[in-house]
Amino acid sequence: MAQDLHAEAAVAAEHFGDRLAAAVERKRSQLVVGLDPRPELLPVELRGDAHLGREQAAEACARFCRGLVDAVAPYVVAVKPQLAFFEALGADGLRAFEDVCAYARAADLLVLADGKRGDVGSTARAYASAYLERAQDRPPLADALTVNPYLGHDAIEPFLAACRRGGGGIFCVLKTSNSGGSAIQDLALSDGRPLWHEVARLVREWAEELVGERGLASVGAVVGATHPRAVGEARRLLPQSILLLPGVGAQGATPADVARAFASGPASALVTVSRSIIYAFKADGAEWRSAAGAEAARLRRDVWAVAGW
């Protein structure tokens, strides 16, 4: 019994960066598929013709995501379910989120919950507990969570504590893929640097105590692939952080735009793609799972090639 508990704790506590590095090498993939299920966009075989109630819509979204997991599992290291799309279906949606997270983990994929959470002390602890911590009756929902830096260090510390204890990770929003983000993130500080460089400095501080055996920290950052120059700067400012790069595909960036992100090792960056994989069937008319699998296979190859490892 004592031995079992010990073994369990050891598994739970394995470092996020180390787990990711192992998965990237095993799969030869740095691709993450974003799960953004929207009932009105689901294949007709899942949504039917009639308007769905919430419970039915949530179940249809869960089936869609499970089908996507099956289709892309050979080609991706992780899924990134976007909490907003599940929350839009209320408690039924959250049930679907839990179901999809468990299904992805059973398929040996890492789960990066995309919630961009951030709040003061005890509230941040509740968020960390919700997504990164083991409860008595179940493993953590996710392996990592995206977080927002605007509330400062003491709003991030509870997530760091959860990572230390449970082997989870966080990705701090740094420089986002949308055009409007620059109104805040690019503001010039009194020393001339843009705001996001100072956020990067803080992320580096937070990351320093959470570097794993493979040299990667459990504290990463989100940088839009739509800003290729910022990707290179982020790599320089955060040599040990995993960069999570959205913006390839529907938002217009290409794998070549993010090549520099991989300078710190094959697992030092992840390209996350949502719409152009999960709704690939809308463009080419193929069966939805086949279309997603084919697009994931293609992107995995392209990203691996530009990463150059």
Place this chain on the structure above:
Amino acid sequence: MAQDLHAEAAVAAEHFGDRLAAAVERKRSQLVVGLDPRPELLPVELRGDAHLGREQAAEACARFCRGLVDAVAPYVVAVKPQLAFFEALGADGLRAFEDVCAYARAADLLVLADGKRGDVGSTARAYASAYLERAQDRPPLADALTVNPYLGHDAIEPFLAACRRGGGGIFCVLKTSNSGGSAIQDLALSDGRPLWHEVARLVREWAEELVGERGLASVGAVVGATHPRAVGEARRLLPQSILLLPGVGAQGATPADVARAFASGPASALVTVSRSIIYAFKADGAEWRSAAGAEAARLRRDVWAVAGW
């Protein structure tokens, strides 16, 4: 039938600032109670002696919050359920959240969902839909939602659109009550202003097109009562925004610290208090509902007095 639909649309679309102003005048209260249910802190009659499973814990939290609504309804204009504490109980927690929101609205209280959400375009639309928009089968979950500005204008625009259409409101995080927030929010910009002043300038822009008949905008801001000087500055920078002021009570601020916030009218600021009301029974040993009601009555009186209307 057409008339019923029209009446319903008119109700749904009534402006958040106007609805709040009417409620403040009717109740002579600018107090909001924060609902932060933590299973381990519940009264023993609700949590029992044994460890609760998630479903039981969520039901106990819902009963706690419903009891609090009954106890404080005469003294407060709104409740502010903190999503993190419900999310920590997963889908069962979200079910409790939905239950508590409906219960509070039935008790004629406004509901300010505290989620500090923020994400790019289509994702922000999903958050707006989750919390501020009417679905076919139910009214909006909340009257207003707290949001995070770090992702810029196009991440806020979907919330503004929802406010325009449905009569909801948002409170943008500006200067938070925690000490660590200053590491970001107080950063000096190249023109010498602190970052949060520039965020205030953006909030003012967003608010301008959403001012109601009473002169208050549907776009407010969160400012920590723990920074009395910042409260006065925020009032000056945002003359038409409702300021949501946490930090009174357990975090150390007093009603006197926020007096200046009310300069734009009796409903131009809301003092939100969580722990010192909802867990008042722990300090004085009284029955939990009575203790919460008594503390809410006292704070309502104190706040009304300093507001000076």
